Amino acid sequence: MNIGIVGGGSIGLLLCSYISEKHDVTLYVRRDDQKNALLEHGVQLYEQSAFKRNVRPHISLIEHITTHDCLFICVKQPEILHLVQLLSSVPSNMPIIFLQNGMGHIESIKQLTHPTYVGVVEHGASRMNDVRVNHLGKGKMVLATLFNGDKEKAQQLVDNIHQPTFPFQLANDWQTLLANKLIVNAVINPLTALFDVPNGDILENPHIHSIARRLCEEVSGALQLNIEHSWDLVCMIANNTKHNTSSMRADVLANRETEIEAMNGYIAKIDPTRHLNYWIYISILALTERGRNYDAR
Known part of the structure; x- marks a missing residue:
C-alpha cells in the first residue's frame, strides 16, 4: 500500500x-x-x-x-x-x-x-x-x-x-472507543502535569490517587460510562506506564501548547457541573499561561 x-x-x-x-x-x-x-x-x-x-x-x-x-x-x-x-x-x-x-x-x-x-x-x-x-x-x-x-x-x-x-x-463503536481513551487521558495527563510526576504516582501517591479517583468519577459520569470500569482502565494504564512521562506533562515542561481543550475542556463543555474537572481544566490553562509568560522574559 x-x-x-x-x-x-x-x-x-x-x-x-x-x-x-x-x-x-x-x-x-x-x-x-x-x-x-x-x-x-x-x-x-x-x-x-x-x-x-x-x-x-x-x-x-x-x-x-x-x-x-x-x-x-x-x-x-x-x-x-x-x-x-x-x-x-x-x-x-x-x-x-x-x-x-x-x-x-x-x-x-x-x-x-x-x-x-x-x-x-x-x-x-x-x-x-x-x-x-x-x-x-x-x-x-x-x-x-x-x-x-x-x-x-x-x-x-x-x-x-x-x-x-x-x-x-x-x-464496532467509535464513541465508546474514544470515550474510554478520553477517560484515561483526562485523569492521568492533567494530574501528572500539575504535580510533575510520572504516571505511576496516580496510584502510588495516596493524595493524588484520591484526586484521580474523584476526577475519574466525574469524567465517566459526564460521558455516561460505568465508573468502576473506567477506574479499572485508568489503573491499568497508570500501572503499565508507571515510569513514563505523560504527553501533557512533557508539553508543560517544554512550554508547549497542551491538548487540555480536547480532554478536560471537552468534558467541561458537555457538562459544566463537574466542578473538579473544571478546576483541573483551568489549572492546566493557568500552568501553561505561566510557562508562556516565563518563556517571554
Whole structure:
C-alpha cells in the first residue's frame, strides 16, 4: 500500500518505523529542519532505549500532502483545524484516519467528505529527537468507522496493515472507543502535569490517587460510562506506564501548547457541573499561561 503519515511526533515516527517495512510510506512533517534531518538519517526506532532499526520513508512537508491509499493523521489536537483545511484539497475518496487524544477534534472533522476513521494508540512511545522514537510499551492500534466511513473497507485496511509485531484491530463503536481513551487521558495527563510526576504516582501517591479517583468519577459520569470500569482502565494504564512521562506533562515542561481543550475542556463543555474537572481544566490553562509568560522574559 501507498500510505501517508502526517506528523513527526512520537506516534507518527513510531507508526512510520513499523509500517515502512512492508509498505511505501511518505512521512509529512511541519518543520524544514526535521525534514532535512529525516532525509539525512531516516527514522530510527529504539525499544526501551536500545536501537532496533532504521527505515527510510519518503519525507515531505505537510503543505504538500498528496494522494495515498490511506492517510494517517498523527498531529496533536491544536493542529487539527488547520489540517482539515488542507485536507479539503485532496481527493475525497482517500481514507483518512485520525489518531488523536481526546474528542475535541470530532466536530472539526465532520466537515470532511472523505471516508473518515478514528483510532486510539495503546503503545507507549517517546520522541527522542527529530528522527528517533523510543518504543516504551507495546500495545495495539484500534480503529473505528466515523460518520461516512465504510466498515467493510475499514476491515480491509486493518487486515492489510496489521503486523504481529504491530497489531491493528477494528472496533464496532467509535464513541465508546474514544470515550474510554478520553477517560484515561483526562485523569492521568492533567494530574501528572500539575504535580510533575510520572504516571505511576496516580496510584502510588495516596493524595493524588484520591484526586484521580474523584476526577475519574466525574469524567465517566459526564460521558455516561460505568465508573468502576473506567477506574479499572485508568489503573491499568497508570500501572503499565508507571515510569513514563505523560504527553501533557512533557508539553508543560517544554512550554508547549497542551491538548487540555480536547480532554478536560471537552468534558467541561458537555457538562459544566463537574466542578473538579473544571478546576483541573483551568489549572492546566493557568500552568501553561505561566510557562508562556516565563518563556517571554
